[in-house]
Amino acid sequence: MTDIHEASHDGARELQAMIAQAGVVVAFTGAGISTESGVPDFRTPGSPWLKNKPIDYEDFIRSDEARREAWRRKFTMDDLYRGAQPSVGHRALATLVARGTSPGIITQNIDGLHQAAGIPDEAVVELHGNGTYATCLACGLRHELVDIRRGFEATERAPECVACGGMVKSATISFGQAMPAEAMRRARDLTLACDLFVAIGSSLVVYPAAGFPLLAKQRGARLAIVNREPTELDEIADLVVRGEIGDVLGPLAATH
Numbered sequence: 263m264t265d266i267h268e269a270s271h272d273g274a275r276e277l278q279a280m281i282a283q284a285g286v287v288v289a290f291t292g293a294g295i296s297t298e299s300g301v302p303d304f305r306t307p308g309s310p311w312l313k314n315k316p317i318d319y320e321d322f323i324r325s326d327e328a329r330r331e332a333w334r335r336k337f338t339m340d341d342l343y344r345g346a347q348p349s350v351g352h353r354a355l356a357t358l359v360a361r362g363t364s365p366g367i368i369t370q371n372i373d374g375l376h377q378a379a380g381i382p383d384e385a386v387v388e389l390h391g392n393g394t395y396a397t398c399l400a401c402g403l404r405h406e407l408v409d410i411r412r413g414f415e416a417t418e419r420a421p422e423c424v425a426c427g428g429m430v431k432s433a434t435i436s437f438g439q440a441m442p443a444e445a446m447r448r449a450r451d452l453t454l455a456c457d458l459f460v461a462i463g464s465s466l467v468v469y470p471a472a473g474f475p476l477l478a479k480q481r482g483a484r485l486a487i488v489n490r491e492p493t494e495l496d497e498i499a500d501l502v503v504r505g506e507i508g509d510v511l512g513p514l515a516a517t518h
């Protein structure tokens with residue numbers, strides 16, 4: 263039966279106890295862990311992400327105007343949360359990784375804040391890519407946003423790869439774009455390796471990402487969910503903590 267805690271401090275204690283009992287802990291994070299860093303989430307009413315209909319992958323490939331619009335929006339969003347720093351939640355998870363309690367984090371986020379909190383790149387699985395740089399869709403070469411922005415602002419032309427002339431896109435996964443196979447494989451390995459899976463700050467409605475908490479539970483791990491509002495998977499969780507992520511995860515940094 264699901265143990266639901268509305269009071270963050272009771273829930274935080276329960277979560278600490280579960281982590282202390284567990285051998286291997288894997289956290290799965292959504293946009294909610296970054297709101298305390300000043301990065302808005304996706305579904306909370308008023309979200310700037312919902313202001314425009316997303317440009318899907320097909321449109322990006324097909325239309326030069328769609329590419330230019332995607333880059334305009336990208337720079338506008340970047341300006342909204344420039345200088346965002348890791349939250350208490352990011353730092354608590356970095357502590358779990360540093361102490362060997364957790365082999366890695368699976369994230370839906372694209373903001374790079376787990377790495378900024380000190381988790382090595384190889385211990386962060388980014389299911390939806392990374393918005394802090396861009397890649398060429400043809401040859402995969404990495405491009406830095408600062409260079410792309412300078413060129414775009416000077417010419418209003420969508421960037422092309424300096425090496426092969428291919429289309430350059432933010433290194434995130436758009437609607438309609440294939441999930442990154444390597445990240446999906448690593449996420450599955452982490453999920454199957456853990457005996458406690460903790461989903462944090464996600465509405466758990468975006469698939470296939472939300473399939474990982476489900477898989478963990480089906481394979482016998484315990485499932486804890488930390489979110490300020492109900493999620494799609496609360497019913498199957500062993501523990502649900504409804505509260506602010508910083509309040510719930512903050513004590514972990516001190517005790518584990």
Ligand code: NAD
Pocket residue numbers: 291292293294295296297298301302303304305306311370371372373374390463464465466467468488489490491505506507508
């Ligand atoms: P979501 O917006 O669907 O859900 C976020 C959940 O976190 C909500 O249920 C919200 O109530 C909760 N929440 C927000 N702040 C919280 C806090 N401080 N404490 C407790 N709960 C809090 O996000 P999602 O499930 O990650 O899906 C959105 C998709 O959009 C992701 O796949 C991601 O790729 C993308 N996205 C990423 C970012 C980012 O990188 N920071 C930001 C917005 C959207």
